[in-house]
Amino acid sequence: MAIANETIIQKMIQELQQAKQQQSQTEIVKHMEHVRLLCDLFLAESDSSSEVSKEEISPEEMKAMLGETRKQQSFQKTSRLEENDANGKSIFDF
Structure with missing residues (x-):
């Protein structure tokens, strides 16, 4: 049973x-x-009420806040160089 903050x-x-x-x-x-x-x-009581609000975050919102969707998009946007001296994705590929 929670006690009212006013009390x-x-x-x-x-x-x-x-x-x-x-x-x-x-x-x-x-x-x-x-x-x-x-x-x-x-x-x-204040700490326990803030924990409830943490549980209300949807998994999609959590991924967006952590930047996981941005990471996936950035990997998709990268393209491979089509030049004669470029052998791979890494700058160390010779």
């Missing part, structure tokens, strides 16, 4: 307000640790 932010605000009202350093640190945990929770 996490509200809890952070409450912890910060409680930390602001405290006089002792140990109590302030305690509330700040709670804020840190809430931040980690918030960021973990």
